[in-house]
Amino acid sequence: MEIRALKYFLITVREGNITKAAKYLNLTQPNLSRQINMLERDIGHKLFERRHSNIVLTPEGILLKKRAEEIIDMIEKARAEFNFTDEVIAGDIFIGAGESWAMSLVASVMKDVQKDYPHIKYNIYSGNFQDITEKLDKGLLDFGLLIDPADLSKYDYLKMPAKDTWGLIMRKDSSLSRNKNITKKDLLNIPLIISRQVMETEIEDNDFSRWFSDTFDKLNITATYNLIYNALIMVREGMGYALCLDKLIDNMHNENICFIPLKPKLESGLNIVWKKNQEFSRASKIFLDALKNKFKV
Structure with a gap:
């Protein structure tokens, strides 16, 4: 062939x-x-x-x-990966990322590395846990930014010094939009749009499942999503309320949409992961060292 x-x-x-x-x-x-x-x-x-x-x-x-x-x-x-000479370090780094404001922390490391190594280029792939780990396992990505809950047993990883906060995105004409927080009781009997990663995770002992305890099976889940943009469209059209992470909507361009955090507070950790025993290119090794230095590992 x-x-x-x-x-x-x-x-x-x-x-x-x-x-x-x-x-x-x-x-x-x-x-x-x-x-x-x-x-x-x-x-x-x-x-x-x-x-x-x-x-x-x-x-x-x-x-x-x-x-x-x-x-x-x-x-x-x-x-x-072989796009370099003895004099010039160059090459491409491939990173998969879930939707999180913490990508800004990774981007700051990317920028710092590029100052010293201007010939290094980054290729970003956006996706959920399944999308990113599939490409990691096949060697198509060097690194992944994964949001908990996530099975990290197959990977080496760095825990990010940040967490994402869960809440509900809704239209401002919703009666719940006047709340300061959203409780488990508030989530019952409203149409919910939920992350597919959360729905499909096989990890039972995690902060998300503990927060919902026996409530999750009682939720009225009308749709799922893997990236927040399409969920936003469904919320705008009045299909329901999207359970998602904070700082993923730009209120300057979504005047009719708002985010309200859950109470008690529910947070998810974030991890930079890579395959165990991975052979890094020179560019990827430089980037990993910069990540470890930035996050003091």
């Missing part, structure tokens, strides 16, 4: 049409079709169904797309 063939395949998927993909690649349509046919023979499965002028991926094609993207990402990451 050739890397070039995988790239041709991904571009064809992106364009959704053999003719458009051939034009983009500066190939003839028969040449590109031949390359795709060779890939199908190599894989042993049909990758496309041709419908009118467009293509539709088969189940095998969907799987190959996912694997091809991972392979190409890994190749690009490997090239970036």
Whole structure:
């Protein structure tokens, strides 16, 4: 299986049409079709169904797309890691991050490192726990910023000197918007939009589950989210109240939305993680040393 063939395949998927993909690649349509046919023979499965002028991926094609993207990402990451000379330290650092104001602390370290090593470049991937750990485990990320509750048993990590505060985002015309705090009783019988990470976590003994105790099963959960932006849209449209972390909405641009913290106070810790026994590039090692120095580990 050739890397070039995988790239041709991904571009064809992106364009959704053999003719458009051939034009983009500066190939003839028969040449590109031949390359795709060779890939199908190599894989042993049909990758496309041709419908009118467009293509539709088969189940095998969907799987190959996912694997091809991972392979190409890994190749690009490997090239970036060797982008240095004896005189100039350069290279790319790949960081996955959950949505948290603590990313500003990481960004301050990134800025400090870049002052001394201006040829180091950062690549940030936003996602939830499952998204980030999957890419960490496959070697597509160097570091991840994970929000508790999170299983850290597979990783080395630094605990961040910060915590996120949980609360409820709601429209300002809600009767609850006049409250200074939100209690467990307030959460009953209102439509809730909740983080999918919290819903799917297998860690029973954590601050979040202890705060809710036996209340969680009584909640009226109408939707889940993995990134807060879409949850904000649902709140704006009156679908419900989003249980989320503080400092993730900009009230200057969300005049009709407000955040009210839970009572008793519920906080989540934050961790910078990386794979155990990981072989770091020179750029990533410099960044890790800067993190440890910043957070005094």
